Amino acid sequence: MSDIQEHPASIAVTLPDGSVKTVPSGSTGLDIALSIGRKLAQDALALKIDGKTVDLSAPLHHDTSVAILTFDSPEGKNVFWHSASHIMAQAIEELFPGSKFGAGPAIEQGFYYDIASEHRFRESDLRLIEEKMLEISKRDITITREEMPRDTAIAYFTDVRKDPYKVEILTETLKDVATVSVYHQDKFTDLCTGPHLSSTSKLKAVLLTNISSSYWRGDSSRENMQRIYGIAFPSEKQLKEHVAKIEEARRRDHRKLGAELELFMLTPEVGSGLPVWLPKGAIVRSELESFLKEEQRKRGYLPVYTPHIGNIELYKRSGHYPYYSDSQFPPLTYHDEDGSQEQYLLKPMNCPHHHLIYSNRIRSYRELPIRLTEFGTVYRHEQSGELNGLVRARGFTQDDSHIYCRPDQLVDEICNAIDLTQHVFSTLGFSNVQTRLSLHDPENQAKYGGTPEVWEQAEKDVREAADRMGIEYFIGIGEASFYGPKIDFIVRDALDRKWQLGTVQVDYVMPERFDLTYIGSDGQKHRPVVIHRAPFGSMERFIGVLIEHTAGNFPLWLAPVQAIVLPITEEVHDYAAEVQQALLGAGIRTEIDTRSEKVGRKIRDAELAKIPCMVVIGQKEKENGEVSLRRHRIGDAGRVGLEALIEQLKTEITGRT
RNA sequence: GCUGAUGUAGCUCAGUCGGUAGAGCACUUCCUUGGUAAGGAAGAGGUCAUCGGUUCAAGUCCGAUCAUCAGCUCCA
Structure with missing residues (x-):
């Protein structure tokens, strides 16, 4: 009896194109590459055998499928x-x-x-x-x-x-x-x-x-x-x-473009990690907010407003304070005349406020789901080394909503939130969004609130919703928040770094902590489930990534300046001003360049400012009551009537294309 | 927070061996009225990040602080 395996004298290897090669047993990857071609043998780096990468020098003894790996493959x-x-x-x-x-x-x-x-x-x-x-x-x-x-x-x-x-x-x-x-x-x-x-x-x-x-x-x-x-x-x-x-990639860096295009500023005079929105950046942000508000109105969300600070007890109750005390700004302490003391926290998140709105009165099962929504600004004292322009700031605004629903409505509501998030991403042209199912780490149960049974249910629900929506996702063990699993939408910036934008999170823990209830059809109190969701995530981060994604070339509906009127000579300034007024009257953000520069110079400056529409006005346009349109990065689009131009631009703006 | 680097005009950057600051662009004024990516001239603009030290003398050398950048750690 021998342990020595019998190797056949020759083996059959199947190449990626399906062809089969017969080679002597003991052949290496290099031998196979050489038998195909000299160039391939030169470029060959390693071998993939049945999905496993191995050294090019590893001898093969069995029939197998192989792929020669070159630098072209990951x-x-x-x-x-x-x-x-x-x-x-x-x-x-x-x-x-x-x-x-x-x-x-x-x-x-x-x-x-x-x-x-x-x-x-x-x-x-x-x-x-x-x-x-x-x-x-x-x-x-x-x-x-x-x-x-x-x-x-x-x-x-x-x-x-x-x-x-x-x-x-x-x-x-x-x-x-x-x-x-x-x-x-x-x-x-x-x-x-x-x-x-x-x-x-x-x-x-x-x-x-x-x-x-x-x-x-x-x-x-x-x-x-x-x-x-x-x-x-x-x-x-x-x-x-x-x-x-x-x-x-450096040219697309949102920090550089943000300064050049006057979208936002960061200065230690205001505070590290506290972005200040300049007028042009504020337009981009408010257009995005209007877009989402409009969508949310259609989907039954109820807008609310809550203060920027909250009693520290609120966060102790929610459990955020002990979990995250080291990444919060220190509490504000207020001493009363009688010696009593109250502490307030610059709010690190919006949920506790929303939970109190929910429990402001008794809720019936008939009125669920209740979807409270707010662009809520929060403050977190991120480590100094983490700060990064708009994408990692200490003060930022979440497009934060909390959906209170019955357990039987949960999966539907998660699906609705996923649908809204996907709508937002596709409207803004993000195509390569990765989706992560962020689950808890069973090895580290102490990190999380709630019982194992609750977690099992929550993760089952999240998975079911993700599957029903047909999204391709990968699993992130240990990526869940302390109160529940979540679905995170991740995109890459110009430097290929990953950033989490949208998120949909399931929460069975907060309803317990805040004793949230509704009266069921049986007349008894029941516990609702909460979904936290934010399609943009943070307005700051989203816009930071959007700047890099578009290289500052915003679509017409988002562009801070949508059109600029460029008169060729002083003699047409009057007509040019009329054109500007007509565009402004139609709700199109329009500037005019009356500097005594040549039109070539005005066009160059407008191109560098990334203004989508240049409206060139000369003697010919004035005589015919027309305008010449030039589109950013495309060029001369010919002459059109003023009314036709306004219609064309309005259609493009309302369509958000 | 940790490690390393950086900080000069609004922006991009020079500035030698320590001897009190320079360019281009932008800006202002004037000239120019030009048809699809830079017309010309002149002018103004700086507590060299901040604080301290060494020195006769510091943008330059040393220390601290602040901020920024890259990465680590973290991310409700």
Whole structure:
């Protein structure tokens, strides 16, 4: 009896196009790539076997489906950047002996490595490390995989590599694993599951982008490590393209455009993280608010207003105060003459106020659902390092509604809220919205309010609604809020960072805490369920992301200045002023440029100001009672009658297209 | 909050070895009245983020604070 497996002499591999190739048993990915073509063999980075990525040098012994991974695939990029992080680590080890390495993964756009070193890395070091990395590439070092028992690996990383971080990973994270893999490249060895490139020579261009700090294992109670970020490519050309893309993204940055287009300002004179809306930004915001108010009116929402501060007892009762006391502005304390004291909180959220409105009188099952809505401004003392223009502020306005309904109405109401959110996103042209089902983490029950049974029901309801609405979602364990699961709508900004905008949340906990009730058909008190929902999320964040999404080229209905009248000579100023008045009279936000500049200059300035419609007026237009229209970024649209122009623009504005 | 970087005119940026500040754009005035992305000239504009220190002398060197940026941690 032998344990030795019988390998067939040849095996059949199925390629992604469905074709089947017969190769000798023991062939590697590289052999297969070579048998297809030289170019593919050159570009090949790794192999995907039955959905699992492996080294190009791994021998195949069974019939299987394979795909050759190149840099064009997400998996290929992942392998490439992961190896680049190892090459960076080797370069750092050679330049700064004694450096120890924590985690060094590939990320969405490149890679990083966390380093513990006596040396404080500076910007200038990055150039040195880049040079060293390219030198290591030129050395054409073969990267090899070795599997070893975990105990051997512990001894190796303790005695040879002397790297306490790798030892910690081996003894804790991998404590139940018998055999681990390490990758060698010259004198550098790293604990890693792989896969990796076959040689360092694949790396042709590298850019180390920044140095920052991180906590070992992401734990703020553990030591700080220095993290170096970078990105690498198989060719110089791809790096150049990447740099060009980053520059384009910087041009779209909402902080830059917000200042240039005079939408909002941020100044320490008002306070860090407290945006001030300038007249032009205020128009964008108020148009968005009107849009949502209109939709909500159609859907049976009831507007309310509540104060900006609230008695601290309100937040103790809701449970927010203990959960979030460190991210709130400190309470305002009011001392009465008789020595008694009251404390108020700058409101960090609107729900408690709305719950009190609900319980202002007895509610009947007949009047549910009740949908209270408010653009409620809230204040949260976010950590200073978190602040980021409009997308992360300390004072912001939520388009906050609370829907009080019977349990039998819940799924319908969640669906309605999802529908409204989708309507908002599609009207504003966000197509690549990701949806996350944010569930609680059963391992960490203490973080949440409510009983496990309540959570089970809530998560079942949320899932049912999401499925009924046919939305594609991914699950985020541990992303729920403390009072319930939620559905979050996530979009990316110009720099590809993710931001949560809309949200729909189910809450069985607050109704208990606020003793919310309604009288059922049986004459008895029952507990309603609450849905928290905000399609925009925060007006500030939404507009910040919208600015980047549109690059400041707002659709006509949102544009702060919708049209500008450009008279060519002083002789037509009178008629131009009439045209402006007619447009203003039709409710179109219109400016006029009567500077003594040439029309070319006026057009250039209007284009740079991203004004959607330029109305050019010369002698010919004046004589015929017409105007010449030029559309932003499109160009001359020809002459039309003034009335026809007004009709055309009004249709476009009311259609919100 | 943590690590690193940055802070000079409204904006974008120069400013050498420490010797009291410069450009372009924008702005104002004048000239110019020009047909689809920059007409010309002149002028005005700065407590060099703030506070303190070293020095005969600080935009420049040192320290603290504030703010901003990148990332980490956090996000009702």
